[in-house]
Amino acid sequence: MGALLMSIIRVEGATKEYYLGKTVVPALRGVDLQVEKGEFLAIAGPSGSGKTTLLNLIGCIEKPSAGKVSIDGVDTAHLTSDELADLRATKIGFIFQNFNLLPVLTALENVEYPLSIRKIPAREKRRKARQLLEAVGLSRFLHHKPLELSGGQRQRVAIARAMVADPAMILADEPTANLDHTTGQEILNLMKQMNAERKTTFLFSTHDPKVMAIAQRVVPLSDGIVADPQR
Amino acid sequence: MTFTLALRNVFRHKTRSIITLSTVAFGCVALIFVGGFFEDTFYKMREGYIRSYAGHLQVFKQGFLEKGAAKPFDYLIDNPGEIITLIQGIEAVQYVTRRIEFAGLISTGENSTSCIGQGIEPKNERSVRQSDVEKQFQSRGDLSLLVGNVIETGDPLKEDEGFAVLLGRGLASSLGAQVGDGLILVSHTIGGSINAVDVSLKGTFYTSTKDFDDHFLRLPLAGAQKLLHTDSVQSLVILLKKTEDTARVKAELRHLFQEKGLALELRDWEEINDFYTKTRALFGRFFLILKLVVAIIAILGIFNTMNMAVLERTAEIGTLMALGTKQKGVAALFLMEGGILGALGGGIGIIAGIGITRLIASIGIPMPPPPGATMRWVSEPMIVPWTILFAFALSMAASLLSSFYPAYKASRLEIAQALRYAG
Numbered sequence: 001m002g003a004l005l006m007s008i009i010r011v012e013g014a015t016k017e018y019y020l021g022k023t024v025v026p027a028l029r030g031v032d033l034q035v036e037k038g039e040f041l042a043i044a045g046p047s048g049s050g051k052t053t054l055l056n057l058i059g060c061i062e063k064p065s066a067g068k069v070s071i072d073g074v075d076t077a078h079l080t081s082d083e084l085a086d087l088r089a090t091k092i093g094f095i096f097q098n099f100n101l102l103p104v105l106t107a108l109e110n111v112e113y114p115l116s117i118r119k120i121p122a123r124e125k126r127r128k129a130r131q132l133l134e135a136v137g138l139s140r141f142l143h144h145k146p147l148e149l150s151g152g153q154r155q156r157v158a159i160a161r162a163m164v165a166d167p168a169m170i171l172a173d174e175p176t177a178n179l180d181h182t183t184g185q186e187i188l189n190l191m192k193q194m195n196a197e198r199k200t201t202f203l204f205s206t207h208d209p210k211v212m213a214i215a216q217r218v219v220p221l222s223d224g225i226v227a228d229p230q231r
Numbered sequence: 232m233t234f235t236l237a238l239r240n241v242f243r244h245k246t247r248s249i250i251t252l253s254t255v256a257f258g259c260v261a262l263i264f265v266g267g268f269f270e271d272t273f274y275k276m277r278e279g280y281i282r283s284y285a286g287h288l289q290v291f292k293q294g295f296l297e298k299g300a301a302k303p304f305d306y307l308i309d310n311p312g313e314i315i316t317l318i319q320g321i322e323a324v325q326y327v328t329r330r331i332e333f334a335g336l337i338s339t340g341e342n343s344t345s346c347i348g349q350g351i352e353p354k355n356e357r358s359v360r361q362s363d364v365e366k367q368f369q370s371r372g373d374l375s376l377l378v379g380n381v382i383e384t385g386d387p388l389k390e391d392e393g394f395a396v397l398l399g400r401g402l403a404s405s406l407g408a409q410v411g412d413g414l415i416l417v418s419h420t421i422g423g424s425i426n427a428v429d430v431s432l433k434g435t436f437y438t439s440t441k442d443f444d445d446h447f448l449r450l451p452l453a454g455a456q457k458l459l460h461t462d463s464v465q466s467l468v469i470l471l472k473k474t475e476d477t478a479r480v481k482a483e484l485r486h487l488f489q490e491k492g493l494a495l496e497l498r499d500w501e502e503i504n505d506f507y508t509k510t511r512a513l514f515g516r517f518f519l520i521l522k523l524v525v526a527i528i529a530i531l532g533i534f535n536t537m538n539m540a541v542l543e544r545t546a547e548i549g550t551l552m553a554l555g556t557k558q559k560g561v562a563a564l565f566l567m568e569g570g571i572l573g574a575l576g577g578g579i580g581i582i583a584g585i586g587i588t589r590l591i592a593s594i595g596i597p598m599p600p601p602p603g604a605t606m607r608w609v610s611e612p613m614i615v616p617w618t619i620l621f622a623f624a625l626s627m628a629a630s631l632l633s634s635f636y637p638a639y640k641a642s643r644l645e646i647a648q649a650l651r652y653a654g
């Protein structure tokens with residue numbers, strides 16, 4: 001990557017410790033990571049290695065105990081919770097292992113939600129949400145509630161929701177862990193396709209070697225540190 | 232979108248929401264019904280009192296109210312005609328009637344008892360026969376409390392029968408007198424000598440006030456004036472078309488009297504007997520307690536619902552925040568859900584409250600006599616707009632208040648923790 005290009009994500013010496021009563025649980029123990037625009041990157045590691053924690057730091061929903069996280073050149077350390085919310089709303093899309101759709105909203109309304117946070121006019125909102133749902137192949141399910149959709153379909157809605165506000169990056173924590181193999185592959189292919197077509201940066205975590213295979217770059221995480229950053 | 236989300240969340244758990252809404256609605260129904268019941272009670276008590284005895288306003292000679300008790304005959308109105316014309320000129324006035332009161336002794340020849348005599352103009356002082364009251368009580372066409380004096384036995388007074396009397400039923404029974412009996416009525420004249428006249432007992436009466444029935448005797452004004460050796464009257468009693476006009480007419484009259492240089496003073500029905508005001512204050516307290524109980528039940532009900540909602544939806548709240556919803560956005564969502572519960576519960580409560588109150592009013596609740604009274608009556612709870620407004624405001628306030636803490640708690644969740652909550 002060219003030195004002139006500003007990394008979209010820059011994590012420097014990030015640590016995270018949790019406290020369980022008096023015991024300290026080190027979840028991350030000094031992680032350095034740079035991600036460039038348009039990358040399709042996997043964070044791989046066994047259970048408990050700190051994947052979720054790292055994605056949370058990058059997603060600005062948790063702050064590191066020490067170290068620095070910059071998103072698109074902005075150091076997030078001193079942002080208020082409202083500023084962080086704005087940053088997430090404009091720059092970051094989330095895909096979750098459990099899909100995390102709002103059960104009372106239809107597929108279309110779920111995809112519209114990030115746009116309504118940004119106060120986009122109703123027509124524009126509807127148009128973009130439809131467009132995204134079409135792009136993930138769900139044009140026939142616009143008015144279905146999450147409970148009326150299969151797991152794979154739900155994750156497609158989640159992808160559409162993550163993409164709808166044109167974020168700079170999408171963070172996906174084990175997006176295929178609750179799906180069967182074939183469906184998981186389809187979801188990954190869809191993400192890959194979105195990455196290729198729209199140049200959106202994708203960061204996803206997994207402990208499945210088959211999933212790692214599709215990634216452009218794999219960052220192995222083990223026991224809270226990047227095992228082999230040179231790889 | 233927050234509103235859509237809030238509205239759908241409210242109906243997510245139908246049974247739970249219906250129970251919460253019922254709690255709030257039931258509270259509103261209780262307030263509307265009880266408020267309407269009290270209002271009807273006050274109304275009938277007040278009107279009964281005004282129409283049977285007090286009138287809306289009483290006019291006396293200046294000084295009577297302060298010193299009249301000791302020397303009543305020093306404060307008589309000598310030229311009532313002019314004043315009556317003046318009063319009748321006011322649009323809100325239904326009629327004015329003259330009265331004179333005196334302390335006397337009534338005797339059958341065997342038994343004697345002290346009494347308060349009241350010379351009245353029978354044509355102006357409404358009275359109704361007991362048999363008609365019974366009919367009215369059954370059909371509830373007009374209410375017994377509203378009729379004024381009820382003639383229990385015998386006949387009403389007539390203008391030209393100067394020495395016929397009606398006795399209050401308590402007085403009649405303590406005297407042991409029967410309709411048709413000849414009685415002797417004794418009193419001081421205004422000159423201070425003693426006078427006695429033969430009177431015939433025309434009938435017995437009762438009013439809404441037991442105290443009155445135990446001591447009063449009524450006779451036509453002309454007879455009373457003859458007994459007392461005077462052409463003057465003691466008071467002018469004014470009945471208005473509407474009780475609400477009392478204060479306004481009182482002020483207007485006071486002004487008129489001053490303008491014409493008339494040395495008169497005025498007293499309104501509330502000043503004559505503060506029983507109504509006191510009862511109203513007492514019932515006001517009862518009602519306040521009911522309001523508090525309803526508020527607490529509503530607050531607890533909604534608090535429980537909202538608190539459970541926050542717990543159950545922890546992961547969902549985390550998701551909303553991860554997607555970029557601000558803390559105040561999350562708080563607004565939960566406050567709105569509480570607000571919707573309050574508005575719906577209040578709305579349903581108002582509709583049900585009005586319906587139930589109307590229904591019960593149309594059937595009527597037979598009631599025992601109110602304190603200090605002797606008449607049975609039928610309660611027909613009223614629809615009181617102010618109470619309806621209050622019930623709605625209370626359910627809104629209670630629901631917002633009780634959503635406040637859950638909303639705050641939701642907005643302060645740590646996003647990462649909340650997301651992990653999903654498992």
Ligand SMILES: Nc1ncnc2c1ncn2[C@@H]1O[C@H](COP(=O)(O)OP(=O)(O)OP(=O)(O)O)[C@@H](O)[C@H]1O
Pocket residue numbers: 018019020025026027045046047048049050051052053054207648
């Ligand atoms: N809230 C918390 N309190 C205490 N310890 C925590 C907390 N969250 C995470 N941890 C610990 O931090 C470590 C890293 O957790 P993390 O969830 O990031 O791992 P992971 O790689 O995502 O695991 P998995 O594959 O099971 O999701 C683990 O040891 C975990 O027990």
Ligand SMILES: [Mg+2]
Pocket residue numbers: 051052053173
């Ligand atoms: Mg994890």
